[in-house]
Amino acid sequence: MKFKSFMAFTGPSNIVMSVLLIFPLLYAFWLGLHFITFRTLNDPVYVGLSNYRDVLNDPAFWAAMRWTLVVIVVAVPAHMILGFLIALLLDQIKGRMRAFYLAAALIPMIVVPLIGTIIFAQLFDPPGLFAWAYRSVTGDIFVFNETSMKQAILAHTIWISSPWAIILFFAGMQTIPRELVDASSIDGANRWQQIRHVMIPHLRPLILLTAMIGVMDMFRLFDNVFVLTRMNPVFKADTVLAYNYRAALDNDRLGLGNATAVILVVAIIVALVPLLYVTYRDQIRER
Amino acid sequence: MRPFTHPAARLCLHVILWFIVLYSTLPFLWATLNSLKTKRDANARVPKLIFDPTLDNFSEVLLRATPDNGAVIATVLAGILGVLVVVGVLAKRIPFSTTGIYWMIAAVVAVVLWQIPNFMRMADIYDDFLNTVIVCTGAVLLSITIGSFAAYGLARYTGISGTVILLAAIAFRSMPRMGYILPYYQTSQDLGIYDSYLLLIVVLVAINQPFTIWMLRAFFVNVPRELEEAAMVDGASRFGAFRKVVIPVAWPGIVATSLFTLLVVYHEFILVRILSQKNQTLTVSMSQYVGGISVPGGIPQQSAASLLAVIPLILVVLIFQKHFVRGIAEGAVKG
Numbered sequence: 001m002k003f004k005s006f007m008a009f010t011g012p013s014n015i016v017m018s019v020l021l022i023f024p025l026l027y028a029f030w031l032g033l034h035f036i037t038f039r040t041l042n043d044p045v046y047v048g049l050s051n052y053r054d055v056l057n058d059p060a061f062w063a064a065m066r067w068t069l070v071v072i073v074v075a076v077p078a079h080m081i082l083g084f085l086i087a088l089l090l091d092q093i094k095g096r097m098r099a100f101y102l103a104a105a106l107i108p109m110i111v112v113p114l115i116g117t118i119i120f121a122q123l124f125d126p127p128g129l130f131a132w133a134y135r136s137v138t139g140d141i142f143v144f145n146e147t148s149m150k151q152a153i154l155a156h157t158i159w160i161s162s163p164w165a166i167i168l169f170f171a172g173m174q175t176i177p178r179e180l181v182d183a184s185s186i187d188g189a190n191r192w193q194q195i196r197h198v199m200i201p202h203l204r205p206l207i208l209l210t211a212m213i214g215v216m217d218m219f220r221l222f223d224n225v226f227v228l229t230r231m232n233p234v235f236k237a238d239t240v241l242a243y244n245y246r247a248a249l250d251n252d253r254l255g256l257g258n259a260t261a262v263i264l265v266v267a268i269i270v271a272l273v274p275l276l277y278v279t280y281r282d283q284i285r286e287r
Numbered sequence: 288m289r290p291f292t293h294p295a296a297r298l299c300l301h302v303i304l305w306f307i308v309l310y311s312t313l314p315f316l317w318a319t320l321n322s323l324k325t326k327r328d329a330n331a332r333v334p335k336l337i338f339d340p341t342l343d344n345f346s347e348v349l350l351r352a353t354p355d356n357g358a359v360i361a362t363v364l365a366g367i368l369g370v371l372v373v374v375g376v377l378a379k380r381i382p383f384s385t386t387g388i389y390w391m392i393a394a395v396v397a398v399v400l401w402q403i404p405n406f407m408r409m410a411d412i413y414d415d416f417l418n419t420v421i422v423c424t425g426a427v428l429l430s431i432t433i434g435s436f437a438a439y440g441l442a443r444y445t446g447i448s449g450t451v452i453l454l455a456a457i458a459f460r461s462m463p464r465m466g467y468i469l470p471y472y473q474t475s476q477d478l479g480i481y482d483s484y485l486l487l488i489v490v491l492v493a494i495n496q497p498f499t500i501w502m503l504r505a506f507f508v509n510v511p512r513e514l515e516e517a518a519m520v521d522g523a524s525r526f527g528a529f530r531k532v533v534i535p536v537a538w539p540g541i542v543a544t545s546l547f548t549l550l551v552v553y554h555e556f557i558l559v560r561i562l563s564q565k566n567q568t569l570t571v572s573m574s575q576y577v578g579g580i581s582v583p584g585g586i587p588q589q590s591a592a593s594l595l596a597v598i599p600l601i602l603v604v605l606i607f608q609k610h611f612v613r614g615i616a617e618g619a620v621k622g
Binding site for chain 2 (some may be wrong): 001003005006007008009010011012013014016017019020021022023024025027028031086089090092093094097099100101102103104105106107108109110111112113114115116118119120122123127128129132159163167168170171212216219220241244245248254257258260261262264265268269272276279280
């Protein structure tokens with residue numbers, strides 16, 4: 001395709017993305033250089049880089065960053081492995097039950113995240129199922145502490161991210177050429193060897209894609225922290241976005257909030273560099 | 288993979304899968320159960336599985352006043368729905384353009400939805416439901432249209448700009464909404480389009496473009512170049528070949544991407560909350576209803592509201608579930 005045609009086809013999309021995605025980011029950077037509150041929206045006061053310095057010197061920010069990284073390191077592999085296993089099981093079913101199981105497995109993804117989180121949190125309130133089970137087993141009323149809150153956040157994150165992994169891996173498994181599987185059986189491979197040496201290499205681009213989407217989404221984790229902790233700082237379970245929310249909206253320092261957002265963008269891009277590089281290399285090789 | 292054949296293994300398989308079904312849907316089922324309970328039953332110390340169900344929670348959320356001829360209206364609506372479903376299922380056998388039939392079904396649904404407030408006094412949530420339909424449909428149509436053009440360009444062009452745009456798109460997808468709310472808020476106030484459908488649709492389209500072009504590109508890459516090259520040799524322009532050859536072949540992928548886009552747009556909370564006050568979507572208004580400190584109806588009413596907010600999307604996705612999975616299987620596999 002000629003460059004001119006390429007520009008024509010991608011034109012509308014490029015314009016929309018430039019105007020609405022790039023420009024606001026620059027504006028947010030500019031806003032981060034000022035001191036603004038909701039009351040002084042039209043009179044920003046220039047304060048140079050002090051907002052950025054405040055964020056980077058804030059121990060709460062680094063605590064939030066540490067916890068976010070913990071979530072990524074735990075939840076990304078966990079939901080990928082869980083999704084892979086469930087997809088393997090689904091692959092075994094043919095016929096109408098397959099559609100049913102798949103639909104049920106997708107429910108956590110389809111339900112609106114914020115509302116799904118609220119429903120999830122209701123299980124832990126006094127009249128909820130989990131709280132009742134806990135009471136029956138231990139006789140104590142269930143109350144969150146820091147550890148159990150973090151465990152609940154991790155569990156919920158895995159629960160809500162698995163459907164993505166399930167559907168991508170399941171779809172990928174449908175496209176494995178039968179000849180490869182048959183050839184490996186003829187060569188005497190048992191089931192585990194087939195999975196390790198035929199299926200997983202074939203799914204490599206999907207594994208990369210799932211990992212990338214997982215990292216990006218975990219970095220932006222906010223809903224379940226917001227709902228489960230009700231923004232109570234005692235749990236020390238703020239992710240970076242929760243920190244951002246608290247700084248910007250609770251403490252009414254919008255300049256700081258924007259500065260945090262810009263810093264987060266840089267952080268996410270840095271975190272994605274290894275994955276992006278591998279994707280880029282795959283792309284070049286494809287050509 | 289070769290399927291297990293041993294009957295004990297098959298049984299284990301189904302048992303495990305049922306556990307997975309339970310694990311996936313438990314909170315949702317619990318909320319459904321709660322929404323049918325009275326307030327006393329829902330707050331019971333020992334959760335009740337057996338109770339007298341009631342629809343009051345739903346009617347309190349949905350209607351301002353129960354209509355006198357409620358049964359008649361319900362029957363008529365059910366009848367219309369039944370006719371539409373039957374026509375939709377048999378569409379291919381009717382000697383009339385299938386696309387035309389689908390358009391007519393959509394038109395009937397739109398008119399019915401529009402006219403319902405004339406028969407029943409709906410609560411404010413109904414306006415939000417209509418807002419959701421308008422905003423989501425607009426955003427998905429616009430996003431898929433400009434996204435398809437861009438994705439096709441990215442799929443066929445071999446220069447470095449293509450890769451640059453793709454990688455930049457991924458980077459943009461990962462940006463937190465916090466960085467956008469203030470710029471969008473300020474600019475929309477200055478431009479005077481705050482709290483309008485136009486603003487919501489355009490913003491939602493832009494936010495989701497990276498994902499849309501990424502996914503659509505994977506599908507277009509899987510369409511063999513020979514097809515459109517043959518069309519161009521026969522005299523079609525690049526655009527004409529795109530429209531007449533590539534799009535029909537990639538159609539399952541386009542449908543799958545539309546569904547994913549619908550999912551993301553429907554879920555959007557922060558931006559819609561900040562950028563609208565009267566034209567909010569169901570997601571936002573129900574979240575505020577449910578997340579409020581105290582709702583008169585208590586837990587059952589909150590559960591009913593939650594369900595009303597999520598069920599439209601669940602229905603749409605379940606109806607098109609086949610396309611969903613098939614589209615992904617056929618295209619996104621290449622990443």
